[in-house]
Amino acid sequence: xxxxxxxxxxxxxxxxxxxxxxxxxxxxxxxxxxxxxxxxxxxxxxxxxxxxxxxxxxxxxxxxxxxxxxxxxxxxxxxxxxxxxxxxxxxxxxxxxxxxxxxxxxxxxxxxxxxxxxxxxxxxxxxxxxxxxxxxxxxxxxxxxxxxxxxxxxxxxxxxxxxxxxxxxxxxxxxxxxxxxxxxxxxxxxxxxxxxxxxxxxxxxxxxxxxxxxxxxxxxxxxxxxxxxxxxxxxxxxxxxxxxxxxxxxxxxxxxxxxxxxxxxxxxxxxxxxxxxxxxxxxxxxxxxxxxxxxxxxxxxxxxxxxxxxxxxxxxxxxxxxxxxxxxxxxxxxxxxxxxxxxxxxxxxxxxxxxxxxxxxxxxxxxxxxxxxxxxxxxxxxxxxxxxxxxxxxxxxxxxxxxxxxxxxxxxxxxxxxxxxxxxxxxxxxxxxxxxxxxxxxxxxxxxxxxxxxxxxxxxx
Amino acid sequence: xxxxxxxxxxxxxxxxxxxxxxxxxxxxxxxxxxxxxxxxxxxxxxxxxxxxxxxxxxxxxxxxxxxxxxxxxxxxxxxxxxxxxxxxxxxxxxxxxxxxxxxxxxxxxxxxxxxxxxxxxxxxxxxxxxxxxxxxxxxxxxxxxxxxxxxxxxxxxxxxxxxxxxxxxx
Numbered sequence: 001x002x003x004x005x006x007x008x009x010x011x012x013x014x015x016x017x018x019x020x021x022x023x024x025x026x027x028x029x030x031x032x033x034x035x036x037x038x039x040x041x042x043x044x045x046x047x048x049x050x051x052x053x054x055x056x057x058x059x060x061x062x063x064x065x066x067x068x069x070x071x072x073x074x075x076x077x078x079x080x081x082x083x084x085x086x087x088x089x090x091x092x093x094x095x096x097x098x099x100x101x102x103x104x105x106x107x108x109x110x111x112x113x114x115x116x117x118x119x120x121x122x123x124x125x126x127x128x129x130x131x132x133x134x135x136x137x138x139x140x141x142x143x144x145x146x147x148x149x150x151x152x153x154x155x156x157x158x159x160x161x162x163x164x165x166x167x168x169x170x171x172x173x174x175x176x177x178x179x180x181x182x183x184x185x186x187x188x189x190x191x192x193x194x195x196x197x198x199x200x201x202x203x204x205x206x207x208x209x210x211x212x213x214x215x216x217x218x219x220x221x222x223x224x225x226x227x228x229x230x231x232x233x234x235x236x237x238x239x240x241x242x243x244x245x246x247x248x249x250x251x252x253x254x255x256x257x258x259x260x261x262x263x264x265x266x267x268x269x270x271x272x273x274x275x276x277x278x279x280x281x282x283x284x285x286x287x288x289x290x291x292x293x294x295x296x297x298x299x300x301x302x303x304x305x306x307x308x309x310x311x312x313x314x315x316x317x318x319x320x321x322x323x324x325x326x327x328x329x330x331x332x333x334x335x336x337x338x339x340x341x342x343x344x345x346x347x348x349x350x351x352x353x354x355x356x357x358x359x360x361x362x363x364x365x366x367x368x369x370x371x372x373x374x375x376x377x378x379x380x381x382x383x384x385x386x387x388x389x390x391x392x393x394x395x396x397x398x399x400x401x402x403x404x405x406x407x408x409x410x411x412x413x414x415x416x417x418x419x420x421x422x423x424x425x426x427x428x429x430x431x432x433x434x435x436x437x438x439x440x441x442x443x444x445x446x447x448x449x450x451x452x453x454x455x456x457x458x459x460x461x
Numbered sequence: 462x463x464x465x466x467x468x469x470x471x472x473x474x475x476x477x478x479x480x481x482x483x484x485x486x487x488x489x490x491x492x493x494x495x496x497x498x499x500x501x502x503x504x505x506x507x508x509x510x511x512x513x514x515x516x517x518x519x520x521x522x523x524x525x526x527x528x529x530x531x532x533x534x535x536x537x538x539x540x541x542x543x544x545x546x547x548x549x550x551x552x553x554x555x556x557x558x559x560x561x562x563x564x565x566x567x568x569x570x571x572x573x574x575x576x577x578x579x580x581x582x583x584x585x586x587x588x589x590x591x592x593x594x595x596x597x598x599x600x601x602x603x604x605x606x607x608x609x610x611x612x613x614x615x616x617x618x619x620x621x622x623x624x625x626x627x628x629x630x631x
Contacts, residue, residue, distance in 0.1 A: 034622060050620040051561050064477055065621070068593035069561045072618040098594075 009081030014041035160189035166236025212260035246434025562593035
């Protein structure tokens with residue numbers, strides 16, 4: 001067992017990791033920036049260390065500050081959570097070189113999957129279905145993009161090779177749009193990732209975002225824990241996730257699950273991970289990318305499978321073997337997660353401030369993951385995700401009813417949240433029938449002319 | 462070590478603002494010093510050191526980096542404890558740590574401390590060292606004055622912004 005684990009994150013996931021460590025009997029070190037001195041994770045951890053100023057680059061994204069904390073305060077494991085340095089191969093490498101275990105895959109797997117065209121090539125080589133797209137190592141020049149788009153046929157999706165979070169991503173419906181949007185997307189990618197390399201994918205209309213949770217040990221054993229439907233998203237940000245995917249048959253689940261396991265197996269992946277697919281209306285599915293970390297929405301899978309994914313990630317990092325075979329994975333009922341963002345529900349403008357009153361819902365099958373408390377000041381510096389409401393029930397319709405009841409009970413005074421948007425989604429007849437795709441949330445957007453929406457998820461989860 | 466390895470190291474040093482770097486592996490040992498370092502005569506001989514001007518926080522001294530640990534029941538926070546209730550007089554300033562690391566009062570285990578309480582220091586004089594990732598960072602006084610109190614013990618882990626030394630500017 002690890003002697004001391006450093007939680008290299010903040011907010012809901014830091015709390016989640018500290019709880020898992022408490023159950024496992026592992027003491028924790030929280031790190032924080034000066035903006036987070038009153039944050040819940042700082043209060044909950046056994047030790048807490050201020051590592052830098054509010055700007056994430058100098059605190060939660062600072063590899064030297066975090067590694068120095070590890071060495072000075074004597075941790076033997078680091079859990080990166082999601083976001084921040086969780087998919088930074090250099091960080092995983094720095095941990096290894098400092099003699100501390102990184103709770104996640106090897107640096108080379110993080111780097112491999114972070115290079116999207118390379119990940120695509122590997123999947124193609126191993127027979128995992130991939131969307132038609134530009135070939136090779138990616139495109140940097142417009143004329144190559146134009147040639148590639150001509151071959152693929154419009155519409156196409158322009159994506160950043162080093163992509164994530166929806167940055168550097170645009171749909172082009174014809175050559176004219178491509179000529180206009182390609183340089184824009186490339187500039188965005190350069191600003192966000194320091195990379196001018198782009199690639200193109202055939203853009204699928206009316207597709208769903210369906211991802212598979214993977215568990216893999218160091219001995220090449222890989223299983224999947226079923227899917228999550230994450231099609232309800234706004235500008236590549238997932239808003240609501242559910243399991244099971246309402247349209248997936250057992251046969252399809254088996255087929256896609258096998259493809260996901262193969263995707264992880266062919267690269268020798270270990271620890272938790274997620275294989276993201278697009279599911280077309282005709283039942284065809286395509287690999288889009290792999291996330292090499294725990295996801296925001298991991299709780300949904302935990303409720304349906306009764307498997308604690310954060311504890312599993314820690315045990316796998318310790319070198320334990322998988323405790324379950326694929327056949328032992330059992331699914332029970334339906335789960336829905338509502339991501340509560342501190343934002344104006346109509347304008348989506350972030351709403352930091354002091355939470356004057358916080359009452360979280362409870363009861364059977366209701367779970368709240370949050371770092372909020374009465375009097376807590378939501379800082380302006382970080383992600384607006386402040387809580388996750390996860391409900392579980394025997395059937396999907398019961399889960400929807402439970403989610404609605406819990407959302408109505410949830411009190412977060414002092415800041416604005418998107419709870420009203422969640423209620424609208426859950427009340428929508430198409431949602432209730434399970435008939436939705438990645439463009440679903442556009443129906444609640446004020447018709448804004450000229451805005452470019454990309455109904456496709458990446459996001460940090 | 463190959464030339465291109467050294468080039469990569471130089472880039473890394475620049476990226477992370479390191480002034481000196483010493484690496485030893487199977488192939489041998491290399492020590493790199495970037496040009497911007499201050500005078501090197503008085504450097505500790507045992508280790509590379511980069512110099513940093515101490516950031517002082519004016520009184521009153523609610524050190525920003527120190528969490529307000531109000532009745533946090535279960536959590537026991539050992540290391541930031543030194544900063545608990547520091548009484549700063551209006552004419553005093555606090556030297557705080559610019560990084561997470563280990564606090565050292567001297568350049569080497571058997572060397573004399575840089576400063577003692579009551580000492581007068583000049584601007585730019587080394588006050589202590591913070592070791593972070595095997596790098597020795599000298600903390601210099603940003604003002605001339607008198608050392609009133611040294612708040613940390615030799616070898617103690619310190620946080621970002623943790624109060625280290627109280628100085629009374631001259």
